[in-house]
Amino acid sequence: MSSAPSASAINAANKLEVLVEAFISKLKRRQVTGSYNVAIATCQFLMRVTSISRWNTANEFITLIREIGKRITDSQPREFAAGNIVRRVLAIVRDEINLNKTFNDNNSTNIAPVSASMFQLLITSNKEKDVGNIKINEKSDLRSIIIQGIRDLMDEIQSVHENIELMTVDLIHDNEILLTPTPGSSTVLNFLLKASLKRKFTVLITENYPNDIELCHRFAKKLADANIESVIIPDSTVFAVMSRVGKVLIGTRSVFVNGGCVTAAGVATVCECAKEHRTPVFTVAGLYKFSPCYPFDRNSLIEVGNSGKVVPYEDSDLVGKCEVTNPLYDYVSPEHIDIYITNIGGFSPNFIYRIILDNYYTNDVDLS
Incomplete structure (x- = not known):
């Protein structure tokens, strides 16, 4: 017979729900x-969730975080950093499960006598069967x-600038002209600013009319x-000056598994001009912006x-005679980025998938 939840468990569940709703409301x-502020806020939020939530096994915690992560990504689907941090935390838990599984397998191999090895095939052990059900002790x-x-x-997120x-x-x-x-x-x-300490160069800045003036x-x-x-x-003079530009430096909001990225409006046009003039395009981004998702519907990203x-x-x-749109972001395809x-270093867009495989689990790409 299953006993009714205690008053303390109900109270903890209510506190968790209030915490989740407050964070979703902020987003x-x-x-x-x-991306930076969202990533830090998501880390602090998940830390509080881990502290106040009630769970006994790793699998229960993974289920809880996946449900919360689905609610977060649905509430603000274009803040990709929040979903990335949720998946990184899930990767931390899965790494710990695999570590315990390896440790248990090694112990069972070393301790079990050889004469009893055939009889072990008929014995089921809960600890070896599902290491995700390890209890906290x-x-x-x-x-x-x-x-x-x-x-x-x-x-890692706070020291991104120092490492780059x-x-x-x-x-x-x-x-050089950048x-x-x-x-x-x-x-x-x-x-x-860091490069100016040892190099002297000129920077051309597009005004990004009308959002980022x-x-x-x-x-x-x-x-x-x-x-x-x-x-x-002005944005309209980019093609004219591109022949004198040595490098194009762009920031990004999110980098996808195919090597494409979402960035500020107007950047896609600049990258087209750079490709025409064979000017290298460097994208500067922290690892927390790398998303394991694939941009199937690119229009939904804008x-x-x-x-x-x-x-x-x-x-x-x-106004009454034309349709006016003001996109805030652009999608840049991997072919336009060098x-x-x-x-953690410099990488080609073709190698982004390998970095993502090292930091995420494929089971957590879809949080639903």
Whole structure:
């Protein structure tokens, strides 16, 4: 007979539901935006979930996190970093399960006598049959292992810029002209600031009309404060200046398993111009932005913003006679990118699938 849940279990379940709803509400209301901020917030959220949730085995925890992860990705499907962090935490748990399974298999092999090996075939052992059902005890505190794994993941995310900056000297040369169409990327900004310590170069910044004009001016101001020569150019002049550009540096919101990425609006056009002029395109991104998902429906990746920024609503005659859209993001295909610069090194778009296989499990690609 199954006993009714205790008052403490019901109270813990209620606290967990309140916590999940609060985090989903923040994502829906855009109180947390940007891949970096979303990734850190998701780590902190999952750490609290691990602490207050009631579960006894690893499989129960995996089921719980998959359900919560499905709700998070459904609430804000274009914040890819949240789903990536959920899958990385699931990978931490599955790695621990496999480690325990290997340890148990080695022990059973070493301890079992040879004369009894045939009789072992007829004996079923729950521990060997399903290692995911290991219970938390003093010897194997799975809860503390998961929390420590999430802390290590947060440390990795926070040190992304430092590890990427180590590659600046090898990639940027003196008196080179660089172009960046993503002035909103803090990773690109830190990359250029670090490179300016040992190299002298010029940066062309596209204004990304109409969404990122203010970000573009702030970006140029920070470069100028670091004595980096910077020039803001209109989006329409990219093809004209591309023949003098040595490299194109872009930031990204998410990198997919096929090597494509989602980034700011207008970047796809810049990459087309770069390909025409044989100019290399370098994408700067942390490992937490790498997603195991495949972009089957590319139109669903593009978010549309306020059309009033393109055509003011005061111009009522024109508004009523045409359809105006203001895309916020672009999808860049892997054919237009030469190298991904990450916190673990530089890689070709063709090699992205291998990195993702090393950090995610295929069972967790679909959280439903």
